Amino acid sequence: MTKLRQAIEVATVALAEAGIDSASTDAELLAAHLAGVNRGRLAVIDEPDADFFRRYDELIGARSRRIPLQHLTGSAAFGPLELRVGPGVFIPRPETEALLEWALAQRLPERPVIVDLCTGSGALAIALAAHWPRARVIAVDDDATALDYARSNAEATTVELVQADVTVPGLLAELTGSVDLVVSNPPYIPAGADLEPEVADHDPAHALFGGADGMAVITPIARLAGGWLTPGGLFAVEHDDTTSRKTVETIENTKLFTDITPRRDLAGRPRFVTACRTKEAA
Structure with missing residues (x-):
């Protein structure tokens, strides 16, 4: 067994003892990050030097203290993207990829107008802009730090960033009646929810919590979407896995949507709701 493989096995044990379910994966990803290679190439790289193992021990110590893996590597995967993330911005989650997959499967005009609300790192907006290169994509967030990350991630794209x-x-x-698709992964966790340390201690609370019932941001977003969308335009919003019914009712209460459909994420949990703007104003 190589010294690197031994170090990874020791690191896996340490991370597991710290309560990290993905201990083996994280140990390998951190080693690959330090080596500057893909995880799959760890077995074929040259034996690292002593400085590598010192730095690796430091990273494993940080991860054992439940600092998010993505903060240690400086990036997070989201669909086809690798996004820059770090302290002060919400780390995009695999759960949101279900909403992205739904959006990518929709038929939009040749030059659609798309709005991503609570964009954070820009994940949804950038992925949608890549899929529809002729689209006008507007990404909105009220947090300056999050928008700094989004600006960096969107640098080579045409995504428009708005602080609001x-x-x-x-x-x-000015967007009234002109938007073809509105998507959002807003703050939606009910206040007081029990969260993993990586989330509770490192994701910005402003991007996590949606008031006592998790609906404080979803409700105004539904109204905004109803006003912006063209007749037949599409809306998708992520929610807490306990608030699917509330989200459906909130969208129903606007009286601006039809085809209101609760949907599940890749793990089968209730995760987002989609709807279609009515053809005629209510």
Whole structure:
């Protein structure tokens, strides 16, 4: 067994003892990050030097203290993207890829207008812009730090970034009746929820919590989407796995949507709701 493989096995034990379910994966990903290779090439790289093992021990110590893996590597995978992330921005989750897959499967006009609300790192907006290169994609967030990450991630794209509070009625009134798709992964966790240390201690609370029932941001977003969308335009919003019914009712209460459909993530949990703007105003 090589010294590197031995170090990874020791690291796996340490991470497992720290309560990390993905201990083996994280140990290998951190080694690959330090070596500057893909995880699959760890078995064929030259034996690292002593400085590598010192730095590796430091990373494993940090991960054992439940600092997110993505903060240690500086990046997070999301669908086809590798996004820059770090302290101060919400780390995109695999659960949101189900919403992305739904959006990518929709038929939109040749030059659609797409809005991503609470964009964070820019994950949804950038992925949608890559799929529809002729689209106008507008990404909105009220947090300057998150927008700095989004700006870096979107640098080679045409995504437009807007700093604004999505709970303000009448926001971006110039978009009224002109948008083809609105997507959002907003703050939606009910206050007081029990969270893993990586989330509770390192994701910004502003991007996590949606008030007492998790609906404080979803409700105004549904109204905004209803005003912006063209007749037949599409809306998708992520929610807590306990609030699917509330999200459906919130969208119903606008009286602006039809085909309101609760949907599940890749693990089978209730995760987002989609809807279609009515053909005629209510």
